[in-house]
Amino acid sequence: MHPASLWKALPNGRVECHLSPRKCRIPEGGLGFCGVRYNRNGELLTLNYGKSVPMTEERIESEAVYHYAPGAPILSLGNIGCMLKCDFCQNWQTSQARLVREQDIARYTPEQVVDYAVRHGIGILSWTYNDPVVWQEFVMDTARLARQAGLRNLYKSAFSIGPEAIDELLEVMDxxxxxxxxxxxxxxxxxxxxxLQPVLEGIKQVYRARQGGRGPHLEVSNLCITGRNDNLEQARRVCDWMLDNLDDEIPLHYVRFHPDYLYTQVARTDVNFLEQARRQALDAGVKFVYLGNTANTVSVDTCCPQCREVVIRRSGEGIALHLDGNRCGHCGHVLPIVNLPQTSKPVAFAGKPGRSLTHVFRGAIGAAHIEQATENPIRYVFLDADGKEIMGGQSSCLRFLVSKPSARVVAMRIDLDADKDVRVLEVFDRAHFPTVLTEQSQSGSCDVPPAPLQPR
Incomplete structure (x- = not known):
């Protein structure tokens, strides 16, 4: 247990938590709505300090961030619990505290996280997956230390969070x-x-901090859920609100839903609808609108609003920049893009691998986590149907994301030392943290992730 922040004492040993807009009033021995903030003898404690899913190297685009350090590696961390109870949650194995398995949890100190990122040449920490709101104390301690080490911080959240907590985050989040x-x-x-209203107020609070050009970078996404909000009227309300309350250069992402948790009896979001929603938002005046969790579409590319030429072309791990700093490489127009120099360190792969494994991508699943027990160099190569090598990469992280760079890719070869082994876990969508091995999920649907636990 760790002392919690943002609370006040009430009579009769109760406490009031100010981390979320819910302001839970928690009796002695009780838990807040999130399931991880506990009242012990009139003091609020957090039960999840330093508890995380395994740190994972990914790319910044996996967090619906397209205009900051395109293609940059990030170190993603997620924790336990959530301020929401979405029946469609794609990370319910960790967001629903009562369902968490001990085997899916690692324990870190702030120093360990920062040292790991620096050692692997990763310049951005990403607080993500279930939702970082319930992890405020560990996030703040680690983010401050990261800033001192020259790292940047990314906050991916549904943002059911109180204004006091946002003020703290604005001190350390980029x-x-x-x-x-x-x-x-x-x-x-x-x-x-x-x-809803606290979420809207929170977004506006972050946006106000940007005034004068010195505040944090901001992007907004809208998960379009089959049968719930996948219609043009709902999509239009989102883009209209952004134009009325933010500005036309804040990127908007319409994100494709995959059935999960308690909402699995429907299909994935129709891509044609998403394309229509994107066109509608562009016509309304939003300059940068993208589709998330869709492959092989130009709707993930960034175009210059002045000359309409592509300045960032994206395809899984493949990314091509046509930028001169933050200017269009074609016409010189200034773009709202933070283009940082890449900081990744090369991975030394000594000689030929001792053995190779092959992972075949199933259906629409185009990504996977590769996990190993020790920090050894691993090389991976994408293959087409004829076994021809398309491109590849390498990493020595304990867990890292790989993503198909082309529709022609059908498999991936993993090269490693003879005495080493890896685990492969299918990633259904961005910001999805898988907890089931590929061999356990092969018999399941390629649209609905397998469930390691039965929800209660």
Whole structure:
């Protein structure tokens, strides 16, 4: 247990938590709504300090961030619990505290996280997966230390968070990627058991901090859920709100949903609808609109609004920049993009690998986590149907994300030392942290992740 922040004592040993807008009033011996903040003898403690899913090297685009350090590696961390109770959650194995398995949890200190990132040449820490709001104390301690080490911090959240907590985050966060699930208050109450208005106020609070050009980078995403909010009226309300309350250069991501947790009886979001929503937002005046969790579409590329030429072309791990700093490489137009120099360190792969493994991508699943027990160099190569090598990469991280760079890719060869082994876990969508091995999920659907636990 670790002392919690942002609370006050009440009579009769109760405490009031100010981390979320819910302001839980917790009796002695009780837990907050999140399941990880505990009242012990009139003092609020957090049960998840330093508890994380394994740190994972990914790319910044996996967090719905397209205009900050394109293609940069990030170190993603997620924890236990959540301020929401979404029945469609894609990370319910860790967001629903009562369902967490001990085997899926690692324990870190702030110093260990920062040292690991520096050692692997990763310049950005990403607080993500279930939702970092419930991890405020560990996030703040680690983010401050990261700043001292010259690292940047990214906050990926549904943002059901109180204004005091946001003020703290604004001291240390460089990037906010906020998931606005709907502009319908009833949607939030019914499907997430939370309120819409605090989320909107939180986004505006971050946006106000940007005034003068010195505040954090901000991007907004809207998860379009089959049968819930996958219609053009709902999508239009999101882009209209952004134009009315933010500005036309804040990137908007319409994100494809995959069935998960308690909402699996539907299909994935229709891509044609997402394309229509994107066109509608562009026509309304939003300059940068993207689709998330869709492959092989130009709707993930960044175009210059002045000359309409592509300045960032994306395809899985493949990324091509046509930028001169933050200017269009074609016409010189200044773009709202932070283009940082890459800081990754090369991985020394000594000689030929001792053995190779092959992973075949199933259906629409185009990504996977590779996990190893020790920090050894691993090389991976993408293959087409004829076995021809397309491109590849390498990493020595304990866990890292790989993503198909082309529709022609059908498999991946993993090269490693003879005495080493790896685990491969299928990643269904970005910001999805898998907990089931590929061999356990091969018999399941390629649209619905396998469930390691039965939800209760």
């Amino acid at each position: 990037i906010f990627s906020i998931s606005l699930k709907s502009l319908d208050a009833d949607f939030y109450r019914k499907f997430t058991r939370s309120e």
